[in-house]
Every structure is written in C-alpha cells, then in structure tokens.
Amino acid sequence: MYKAVRLFNYKDGIGLEQDALRGVCEVEEHVCTTEDEIISACQDADAVMGIFEPLTALPKLKLIACKSMGYNYVDLEAAKECGVSVTHLKSAFSIDVADYVTACILAHNKRLFAYDRSVRADKKWDYSVCPDIHRLRDETVGLVGQIARLVAKNLSGFGVRILAADPFIDQSIGDEYGVTMVDMKTLFRESDYISLHVPLIEGTEHLIGKELFDEIPDHLVFINSARGGVVVEQEMIDAIDSGKISWAYLDVLTDEYPDLNPHPLAGRDNVILTPHVAFYSQES
DSSP: OEEEEEOSOOTTTTHHHHHHTTTTEEEEEOOOOSHHHHHHHSTTOSEEEESSOOOOOOTTOOEEEESSSOOTTSOHHHHHHTTOEEEOOSSTTHHHHHHHHHHHHHHHHTTHHHHHHHHHTTOOOOGGGSTTOOOGGGSEEEEEESTHHHHHHHHGGGTOEEEEEOTTOOHHHHHHTTOEEOOHHHHHHHOSEEEEEOOOOTTTTTOBSHHHHTTOSSOOEEEEOSOGGGBOHHHHHHHHHHTSSSEEEESOOSSSSOOOSSOTTTTOTTEEEOSSOTTOOSOO
C-alpha cells in the first residue's frame, strides 16, 4: 500500500483524506516546517500534501500535491528529473478570489476605507473628504488572467466597462463575458482599476513593471491577489510614490511571509494589505 503524508493540519483532522484513499493509500499527518523534519517524517512517503514546505531528500517520493492553486514554490525541473509528479488545485478557490477582487473594487469605489479612517481617526463627518468618486458604471476595470472571467461575471450587473488581457484568450471568449480583449499596454492606459490573475510561472515572473506602469496616464487602482513575484515590487512602489498608482490593494507581496515592520508598503494610507486571504472561506 502506498503512503501519503500531509504536512499541515486542519481542525477536522485527516479523516477526509483517509476515507478518500482507503484501501489504496495510508495517510498520515506530520506538521513539518524545516527540511530536516520533513526528511525524517517522509522518508518512506510515496506522496506528500503541502504548501511552501522545503522538499528535498525523499527517495520514494512519486507525487507532490499542492494545497494551493499556485505551485511556483516547487522546482518543476528538479521534480521532473526525479520522476516526481506535481499536482495543484486548479480552480478550487477561483470563486473566493473573484469575490475578494470584486469586494476591493466596490469598497474602493465608495472609498469605504478612507471614510472610515476619516471618521475613526480624524473624527470628521464630511462626505467631501473624498471628492474624486465616480459612479462605477463610468469606470473601466482591466483584468489579467483566467480567474478574471469570474470577476467579469460578478461585475456584469454594474454596467462597468471591462477590458482584459490574456494572450491565450480571443475576443470570441471575451464576448461571452461582455469583455473587450486588449493588449497589456492598452489595459494600463485605459483602465481605472487593474486586477492580476496570473500564476507565477516561467514567463510571468516580473510581468508587471515600470514599462507598463509608465503607460498609466493619471491614476490607477492596482489589485494583486495572484502572486507577489508577478510584479516588480520596487517599481510598483515607485509608481505609488509618483501617484501613477493612487491606491493598491495587495493580498500578496514578493515575500510569502514578509517582515512588515520595515516593509515599505506597510503603514501607507493608500495601500490596503491583506495576508494572502483572497482564497479563504469556510467553503474553500
């Protein structure tokens, strides 16, 4: 019988995995964080389920099952050389991420964070604190990547103009979602909001940087719930400092576990940070 080890824990235990793999695979849970702990717990494992853990000297390993949609933390070339297959959750959290992005757009459109701060911190009761609000139906939302389809679906009832950039999607697919397909530079020139929905893989690392930020004519609300490495972080900071990006809603940073005390994006009034939670719901 095969053996699988789950490297993280849930409050409900591992009964779901054990039931699903009964008679095929023995399933154990060993919460590990260091390379040595994993090597000790998984020496005889045929498969591991995990996220971000360092997997190295495991001689029997045949499968890495990532508990995430992203798999950028796995060295795919090394896995291939060792005959190890890699699988991930292709769309398990898509609805949750799309809802997160939609919430960011709606909250920003009515400046909920800015008004709350004005009332809470400045003790002001004044609608004119945010004079630059426009009706959402007069705004343009730019989307990059596959999950963008669900964001477009969420926004379909608001009458907002939606642009999308994806080299693998043609206009016939865009028509199904009321979306106009454009190139990346047009997306940055014409959008009021831009949201990223691309995996961090070869070809997308540092996809978004100064060249595209320079296309922004005035201001932009920038949302990233994909992976921090898709963006050149310092060049995004420069775009915030220059006013090209007026607000940023960031669920991910370059470091998966950043030190926020000295971080240049922490503590800014116009940067909303969340700790990689876009995927999260009880259902997911």
